[in-house]
Amino acid sequence: MPDTLPENSVGIVTPELYRFEEPLTLRSGKVLKAYDLMVETYGTLNADGSNAILICHALSGDHHAAGYHSMDDKKPGWWDVCIGPGKPIDTTHFFVVCLNNLGGCAGSTGPASINPDTGTWYGPDFPVVTVRDWVNSQARLADRLGIQQWAAVVGGSLGGMQVMRWSISYPERVRHAVMLAVAPKLSAQNIAFNEVARQSITADPEFHAGRYREHEVLPKKGLMLARMVGHITYLSDSAMREKFGKVSDELKQASLNLGRDLRAGKLSFGFDVDFQVESYLHYQGERFSETFDANTYLLMTKALDYFDPSVDYDGDLSRAFANSNCRFLLMSFSTDWRFPPERTREIVTALLKAGKQVSYLEVEADQGHDAFLLPVPRYMQALTTYMNVVKDEVGA
């Protein structure tokens, strides 16, 4: 963190813990008797509560979407490029809310919390939560904050799925639904990658059937592997070439390198790390395994796998949207192979079939699935333009 905060930053922010005592019945039938939600907000709620925006986080995200917790922070919140004064989601006009979802590991009730019934960590006993459960808990948070209707609910990837669920479950409480890099449900390939990630975690000898905390260990190796395989699916081939390839014009023109830069300048003829991409993945995986909870990772991947709003409507997604009352903006990214543009278009088609007002853009971007987190100019421009109209509409 530099000595001074950037001008367009929301600045130093402090998360707040909200306690909910009213039991929450989950989709699985299980009941969470009480729970906490860790919440961060930016900007000011206006008098009629019409300028609120809900940001839904993706698989490994949390409530810390923008700004810094202290002047010692190396990096701002995960979506700082989009949230702040003068940014696409402009905090001088909007009141922005972001929370850590149930089952998370950043302060909200989850597997790493203490189960009041047993006095020890929930661990594997924490109930499987679904996108629907998250949205129900978010609706209670909205009640608590005095927000009757969100000016917009916004999210990418798994966050976009929460947006979709909002538009279906609470049609009267959403004005605009903004979904980025999203799919109507996971493909078999998506689920397969998730299963590899889960197997990596559960096969770690330190996992202890999810009760690792009681054994005073963490399944870091497994979580690191899970993150590595996940990370590969977030990047595109071209993004990797760019990241791990020499920038020499000669190589670029010949496209010979393919991003295979050596780490030590020569081959080791052993099984240690030879290429830059390997050490990058190791680094990312290791860092992640130190901060994230393995049981939460398992839960999040299951929430992804289970998401399919069409199941209640004989597989017809358009019927799921029948009562939706909001306007929709969807954006996909050309090199996203996790949720490629054609998957987003499935949602657009369903919305059109349901007769809804929808805008859709397919953004040319090299960064793969991760593009929705990055300041891709055309994406930023479209989001800014759209949110400006939302701002005028709600008189923010």
Next chain:
Amino acid sequence: MRADLDIIRNWIAPGSRVLDLGCGDGSLLRYLQDNLQTIGTGLEIDETKINACLAKGISVIQQDLNKGLQNFESQSFDTVLLTQTLQAVHFPDLLVEEMLRIGKNCIVTFPNFGNWRARLHLAVKGRMPVSEYIPYEWYNTPNIHFCTVRDFDVFCHDKNINVISRTVVDYKHRDSWFIRAAPNLLSEIAIYHFSRAPAR
């Protein structure tokens, strides 16, 4: 305001659902929404124009008309519009068929290549017509399927299309008795309102 908007609005029912193919900056949809409370959707491929639509609060979908309209349900719109774009698509006949499938009625506007200026240009200069209104050279024009008013009449007849109404104007969208007297020779822009004719 574009003069063609005034002509087109008379053919659109208040509160109806309108699909504008190649909607540009969304002016037409905005105009119809403001004046007739229509519920509109536009298709466009140009990024700048898409952004202009978003800025106007118009629902716009980035989609290439040349790749088909399979994502639209049959008879899901009241009116399907195609203004000044017919001549630029790869398969005008297929697109018109798709318009008839999706819309209860359709409106198409196109530059009339049978206009006397175009004829004179070709006849006298022996070169492909270039005008203030259509300023492209043959090698860089997006307009690859020019037709005349008479061509389109024949097309409608052959394809079993019921022409509800036809207006011919000059390129400033001015209507006059003079143009109507010899539409294929004098008009610069043709505006057709049509639907699927009952099966013959």
